[in-house]
Amino acid sequence: MDNNRFWKMDRREAVAQELLRNLDYKFESHCSVKSEDEQSLAEHKESCIFRPVGCSNEGCKVKFCAVYEEQHDSICPYKVLPCEQNCPGMIMRREMDRHCVTVCPMRLMNCPFYHVGCHTAIPQCTLECHCKENLRTHLICTLPIVHRNEEASEEEWKLRAEALVKAQSENELSEALDLRSLSIIVKKLQAMKxxxxxxxxxxxxNV
Ligand SMILES: [Zn+2]
Ligand SMILES: [Zn+2]
Ligand SMILES: [Zn+2]
Ligand SMILES: [Zn+2]
Incomplete structure (x- = not known):
């Protein structure tokens, strides 16, 4: 045996082969075919379902019997798969969980107006679209905060939100993606008015 704490690969393989031959009575992991001559043995080795093959996924060093290729592929940590959250990314199985919560553009986030009333979770990449489509809702949540000292009914805030949407010169209100920027634009529009x-x-x- 090697001085090394671990056995060398060829030594490990030889021992494994010997053990299998003696213990694997059901022939689940080694071959029962007996060949009479060298040539037919060599031919069989090429096609034997128990021939050792390496994983074809880049980075994976696992070896297994050819017959278990699919089984390994279905759990191989190095297998590259389409993102589970359906972003366009192709991600290794071992990195999928991290991808999905860190960089995936489809990861869910709370609407930036969540704490003031828009209780929705949205895929991060749809934020701009969400802010455009829900501008009035976001304004109705923002106005009572900008005008802390004023009492107004839901209906009045709605009317004031509508007036602001009409007062903007371009779409600067929908371009505000959080409470702070929306408040600033609201104040600016109101000052202009x-x-x-x-x-x-x-x-x-004067007339
Ligand atoms: Zn065989
Ligand atoms: Zn693999
Ligand atoms: Zn993704
Ligand atoms: Zn929202």
Whole structure:
């Protein structure tokens, strides 16, 4: 035996072969075929279902009988698979869990307006779309926070949200992807509106 704490690969294989020959009565892992001559033995070795083969997945060093190739493939940690959350990524089985919670664009996140009332979890990559489609909902959640000191009914906040949507010059409101940025734009739009009103009263009194 080697001085090494572990046996060399060829030594391990030889011992394994010997053990199998003696213990595997049902021939589940070794071959029962007996060949008369060297040539037919050599031919059989090429096609024997128990011939040793290596895993074809890059990075995997596991060897097994050819007959168990599929079985191994179905659990091989190095097998590359389509993302379980259906992003376009192809991910090794051993990295799938981590991928799905860290970098996968389809991983779920709470809406950034969750704590103020939009109780939805969305795939991270759909955030922009969600903010566009739910702009009014997000505004109705944001307005009472911007106007902390004001009391208003749900209906009044709705009307004010609608007025803001109309007042924006482009789509700057839907481009705000969190409470802070939306509040800033809301305040800006409201300030502009106030200035406009002052301007209008000045003009009308000047006439
Ligand atoms: Zn065989
Ligand atoms: Zn493998
Ligand atoms: Zn993914
Ligand atoms: Zn939302």
């Amino acid at each position: 106030r200035e406009q009103q002052i301007e209008e009263t000045r003009e009308s009194t």
